[in-house]
Amino acid sequence: MKVTLAVIGRLKEAYFVAAEAEYLKRLRPYCTINVVEYKDEAAVAAALPAAALVYVFDERGTSMASTTFARDVLAAAEQHGAGAPVWFLIGGADGHSDAMRKRAKKLLSFGQFTIAHRLVRLLVLEQIYRGFRIVRGEPYHRE
Numbered sequence: 062m063k064v065t066l067a068v069i070g071r072l073k074e075a076y077f078v079a080a081e082a083e084y085l086k087r088l089r090p091y092c093t094i095n096v097v098e099y100k101d102e103a104a105v106a107a108a109l110p111a112a113a114l115v116y117v118f119d120e121r122g123t124s125m126a127s128t129t130f131a132r133d134v135l136a137a138a139e140q141h142g143a144g145a146p147v148w149f150l151i152g153g154a155d156g157h158s159d160a161m162r163k164r165a166k167k168l169l170s171f172g173q174f175t176i177a178h179r180l181v182r183l184l185v186l187e188q189i190y191r192g193f194r195i196v197r198g199e200p201y202h203r204e
Contacts, residue, residue, distance in 0.1 A: 063146045064094040067105050069153035071098050077179050084186035091193035113148045115165045122170030131192035
């Protein structure tokens with residue numbers, strides 16, 4: 062599966078860069094994943110493939126358990142068919158436009174907390190990793 066984590070803005074802090082690199086390394090056996098930084102949502106929209114399965118992290122989104130994410134997002138995307146890229150989008154400080162929310166297969170949320178975007182990047186990567194482990198029945202996740 063080819064996965065893109067599209068984010069608005071840059072990750073500057075060395076400790077966040079190191080944490081992101083660790084999750085990208087852990088994800089190598091499960092998928093081809095790239096984190097791509099964009100200046101704004103227009104740049105994301107221009108790069109977004111028409112056939113992509115798009116999941117948008119948004120304050121209006123659905124909060125779900127890791128097992129639900131694994132089943133309803135990752136496993137469903139794998140079953141959707143080979144070659145359909147999966148894009149997870151993290152917006153900037155102003156969130157996402159209505160058009161981008163409408164483009165999404167699903168809006169996702171980490172709840173009602175306000176979380177710094179650089180932390181959300183790590184949370185998304187961790188949940189993708191956890192989700193693949195759950196889908197494969199590998200140890201990592203605990204109920």
